[in-house]
Amino acid sequence: MVEVTLWGSLSAVAGGKAKHDIEAKDIRELFRKLAEQYPGIEPWIDRGIAVAIDGTIYRDTWSKELPKDAEIFLLPRLAGG
Amino acid sequence: MNFDPRFSGRKFASVGTRPIRPDGIDKVTGRARYGADFNMAGQLVGRILRSPHAHAVIKKIDTSKAEKLAGVKAVITAKDLPDLTDGDAAMYDILDNSMARKKALYDGHAVAAVAAIDARTAREALKLIEVDYEVLPHVTDVDEAAQHHAPLINDQVFTEGLEEKPAKPSNITKRTQFGHGDVHAGFAQADFIVERSFKTEQTHQGYIEPHACVASVNPDGTADLWVCTQGHFVYRQHCAQLLGLEASKLRVTSSEIGGGFGGKTHVWAEPVALALSRKAGRPVKLVMTRDEVFRASGPTSATSIDVKIGAKKDGTITAAEATLRYSCGPYAGSWAEIGAMTAFACYKLENVKTVGYEVLVNRPKTAAYRAPSAPMAAFAVESVVDELAKELGMDAVDFRIKNAAQEGTRSSYGPVYGPIGIGPTLEAVKNHPHMKAPLKANQGRGMACGFWFNFGGQTCTDLNIGMDGTVSLAVGTVDVGGSRASLSLVAAEELGIDYSQVKAVVADTSSLGYNDMTDGSRGTFSSSMATISAARNAIKILRERAAQTWDIPVEDVVWEKGHAIAKGEKYGNLSPLSLKDIAAASGKTGGPIAGHSELVADGAGVSFATHICDVEVDPETGSTRVIRYTVVQDAGKAVHPTYVEGQYQGGAAQGIGWALNEEYIYGKDGRLQNPGFLDYRIPVCSDLPMIDTQILEIPNPNHPYGVRGVGETSIVPPLAAIANAVSNAVGVRMTHIPMSPPRILAALEAEREG
Numbered sequence: 001m002v003e004v005t006l007w008g009s010l011s012a013v014a015g016g017k018a019k020h021d022i023e024a025k026d027i028r029e030l031f032r033k034l035a036e037q038y039p040g041i042e043p044w045i046d047r048g049i050a051v052a053i054d055g056t057i058y059r060d061t062w063s064k065e066l067p068k069d070a071e072i073f074l075l076p077r078l079a080g081g
Numbered sequence: 082m083n084f085d086p087r088f089s090g091r092k093f094a095s096v097g098t099r100p101i102r103p104d105g106i107d108k109v110t111g112r113a114r115y116g117a118d119f120n121m122a123g124q125l126v127g128r129i130l131r132s133p134h135a136h137a138v139i140k141k142i143d144t145s146k147a148e149k150l151a152g153v154k155a156v157i158t159a160k161d162l163p164d165l166t167d168g169d170a171a172m173y174d175i176l177d178n179s180m181a182r183k184k185a186l187y188d189g190h191a192v193a194a195v196a197a198i199d200a201r202t203a204r205e206a207l208k209l210i211e212v213d214y215e216v217l218p219h220v221t222d223v224d225e226a227a228q229h230h231a232p233l234i235n236d237q238v239f240t241e242g243l244e245e246k247p248a249k250p251s252n253i254t255k256r257t258q259f260g261h262g263d264v265h266a267g268f269a270q271a272d273f274i275v276e277r278s279f280k281t282e283q284t285h286q287g288y289i290e291p292h293a294c295v296a297s298v299n300p301d302g303t304a305d306l307w308v309c310t311q312g313h314f315v316y317r318q319h320c321a322q323l324l325g326l327e328a329s330k331l332r333v334t335s336s337e338i339g340g341g342f343g344g345k346t347h348v349w350a351e352p353v354a355l356a357l358s359r360k361a362g363r364p365v366k367l368v369m370t371r372d373e374v375f376r377a378s379g380p381t382s383a384t385s386i387d388v389k390i391g392a393k394k395d396g397t398i399t400a401a402e403a404t405l406r407y408s409c410g411p412y413a414g415s416w417a418e419i420g421a422m423t424a425f426a427c428y429k430l431e432n433v434k435t436v437g438y439e440v441l442v443n444r445p446k447t448a449a450y451r452a453p454s455a456p457m458a459a460f461a462v463e464s465v466v467d468e469l470a471k472e473l474g475m476d477a478v479d480f481r482i483k484n485a486a487q488e489g490t491r492s493s494y495g496p497v498y499g500p501i502g503i504g505p506t507l508e509a510v511k512n513h514p515h516m517k518a519p520l521k522a523n524q525g526r527g528m529a530c531g532f533w534f535n536f537g538g539q540t541c542t543d544l545n546i547g548m549d550g551t552v553s554l555a556v557g558t559v560d561v562g563g564s565r566a567s568l569s570l571v572a573a574e575e576l577g578i579d580y581s582q583v584k585a586v587v588a589d590t591s592s593l594g595y596n597d598m599t600d601g602s603r604g605t606f607s608s609s610m611a612t613i614s615a616a617r618n619a620i621k622i623l624r625e626r627a628a629q630t631w632d633i634p635v636e637d638v639v640w641e642k643g644h645a646i647a648k649g650e651k652y653g654n655l656s657p658l659s660l661k662d663i664a665a666a667s668g669k670t671g672g673p674i675a676g677h678s679e680l681v682a683d684g685a686g687v688s689f690a691t692h693i694c695d696v697e698v699d700p701e702t703g704s705t706r707v708i709r710y711t712v713v714q715d716a717g718k719a720v721h722p723t724y725v726e727g728q729y730q731g732g733a734a735q736g737i738g739w740a741l742n743e744e745y746i747y748g749k750d751g752r753l754q755n756p757g758f759l760d761y762r763i764p765v766c767s768d769l770p771m772i773d774t775q776i777l778e779i780p781n782p783n784h785p786y787g788v789r790g791v792g793e794t795s796i797v798p799p800l801a802a803i804a805n806a807v808s809n810a811v812g813v814r815m816t817h818i819p820m821s822p823p824r825i826l827a828a829l830e831a832e833r834e835g
Contacts, residue, residue, distance in 0.1 A: 005495065007258075007259060007494075007495055008257065008258035008259055008260070009241075009242045009256070009257045009258060047171075052495065052496035054496075054497065054499065055492075055496045055497050055498050055499040056499060056683075056686075057496070057536075057683070057684070057685070057687075058683040058684065059536065059537070059538065059683060060538060060539060060683060061681050061683040064683070071497055075422075075494065076257075076415060076418055076422075078415070078418075078419055078422070079346070079449060079600055079601060080343070080449060080452065080453065080533070080535070080536050080600045080601025080603070080790075080793055081342055081343020081344075081346070081449035081451040081452060081453050081600055081601070
């Protein structure tokens with residue numbers, strides 16, 4: 001079980017809650033379970049969500065494991081110049 | 082990905098040196114081939130007809146007269162680019178931006194295009210195309226567009242991100258919010274509060290090379306595109322989707338690039354050139370004029386930002402809040418969102434809240450510009466930080482040091498930071514001789530901090546060892562800032578050979594697997610990771626070949642300083658085999674030797690910079706001259722320090738232009754008034770002092786060498802540093818960028834009149 005924090009706008013489509021306890025071993029499973037629980041999140045995942053694990057931002061490595069005690073924060077998937 | 086990206090703390094032989102750039106001779110002799118330098122036999126000239134109206138319904142387009150003109154081979158409108166986007170809203174916007182479908186949404190929006198035997202005929206044909214417009218009310222100002230009574234640009238836009246869907250459409254596409262704590266409680270604890278509103282005008286990246294491409298579509302569905310771009314694989318994906326081509330049959334080759342800075346991450350003319358070629362059955366060359374680049378490519382947002390920061394007497398910030406409104410052009414974007422995330426990222430804050438609003442306006446579609454959205458937010462925040470330090474009677478640097486984020490700080494955008502460099506950049510600035518240099522009359526000094534995320538992404542690299550022992554490195558990230566030199570250094574480092582033995586090229590889309598574009602300061606970060614991986618794969622083969630030659634187990638062969646060495650006393654008589662020896666024998670030991678890598682380079686480390694700026698302002702004319710400028714920035718590890726310094730200087734130079742002069746000026750008719758370098762003034766060499774640099778190296782734990790991106794952060798602090806310097810010089814807080822002479826004179830006059 002990991003605790004996941006959603007940024008403000010995303011929490012609005014996840015029952016208005018910022019913090020969620022999810023049983024997920026990696027980013028892929030985390031997204032799948034969030035989408036099962038809150039279908040409104042799916043379009044956001046399609047558009048892109050980045051996952052910060054202990055401060056390091058992962059945008060595409062969906063196989064990245066989620067350590068049990070890690071701080072996991074979802075962020076918009078941004079692009080640069 | 083079977084690759085360990087963790088920082089190893091190794092000692093370097095090649096990385097960190099400053100060899101001659103591999104593209105230097107071609108560029109100084111004029112042999113380098115840019116987008117417009119490619120030609121094909123039988124190619125036609127493409128030209129685009131653009132709307133003169135900021136907002137208008139396209140009632141009818143009659144192309145019949147143009148089609149009959151001798152020498153015209155194809156005329157296209159939106160009908161020739163049917164909607165194949167299958168509900169993908171972002172792609173539909175790209176399609177509509179490439180060629181207006183129902184409405185022209187800004188001055189310069191493409192409405193039709195021709196391909197003809199020469200430029201004169203093409204221009205003549207454009208004049209013969211008759212477009213029947215119904216002109217609509219328009220809005221170009223970000224604050225006016227956000228008002229409920231503003232002309233609606235898209236009546237299907239209902240603001241996202243609100244608790245309830247609004248009853249009426251508006252020009253605000255999205256609201257986003259970030260932060261933590263309780264700002265109301267934080268402000269209640271403050272002894273001093275500063276609150277101000279700021280504006281920044283829209284600017285262009287100002288790359289010298291206009292967008293240019295040659296497109297050739299064959300009847301069998303194969304196609305080629307030669308183009309100036311920051312991401313040829315992304316251009317392939319987008320063009321293939323928009324044209325209904327199979328991606329693998331569209332080969333895209335990137336040219337040398339005469340500047341991009343985010344502006345060449347987006348297709349505009351390329352789908353049009355391909356559609357023209359498809360219709361004409363001949364190659365089509367399409368080169369934007371400077372006028373078109375300004376009117377119809379992708380400048381950055383204009384912004385309107387409110388900032389409020391409170392602090393205790395001891396200098397501790399108790400709360401910080403910002404509301405940011407960013408223009409997106411006529412299509413939805415996430416520009417204010419990025420501003421809201423980066424605004425307070427430099428600071429350790431208990432209570433922070435930022436709210437961003439994305440605003441549609443009748444201007445060109447906003448595109449990325451070097452650390453997109455961050456410089457404007459930093460301008461507003463760092464101006465208030467400076468003012469608050471004055472209110473507190475604290476030194477501006479000390480105030481920032483006291484409140485700087487550090488490892489373990491919860492960032493204003495959410496996650497907790499790992500090892501970061503804001504504190505060290507501030508300490509370096511505090512101790513820099515620049516801060517102690519005396520100033521003369523009418524001169525002022527300012528400093529400011531800046532933050533940028535940096536990104537990685539999908540990356541694919543091939544490393545091939547020739548039979549003479551030289552190495553060719555094929556990468557898929559376009560070289561926008563010296564990455565071919567840096568990646569050659571990395572390959573040399575891993576293989577243990579000299580830099581001169583490595584030649585890096587940017588391969589076309591048919592020669593490598595997919596690569597994300599070079600954006601987010603990712604070129605050297607990502608492709609160096611893939612190069613290290615590819616080199617290690619090649620070394621594995623080199624060891625196997627040496628083992629085969631010696632007829633010993635491969636486990637007994639190690640790779641050191643460019644040689645295979647048989648490990649252990651029992652092999653005492655075996656002389657090491659060099660990479661050259663093994664390569665020469667490769668034909669008889671198993672064939673070519675190569676290393677390949679495909680990976681997702683994630684974990685790019687965030688970076689910080691602090692800048693110092695001295696200016697002199699002429700109180701009679703309002704003209705400002707930057708007389709000294711210093712950049713201090715964390716690079717993680719500078720692979721080729723000269724290029725890193727160049728990135729620091731380039732970001733500062735662009736920031737100076739943005740801060741003092743550059744501005745999109747629209748008339749009441751919604752038309753751009755200054756689409757050229759005479760009236761849109763970017764700084765030239767004589768406008769700039771020597772920009773001093775100091776590289777700090779706080780290793781990124783998620784890269785084997787500690788590399789962080791360096792290309793973007795350097796443009797984040799300049800607007801604020803220069804605004805603080807000008808404000809200190811004239812004694813009036815400047816709140817509107819650019820601080821052009823008329824704006825400075827107006828501020829001085831307003832101050833005199835009280």
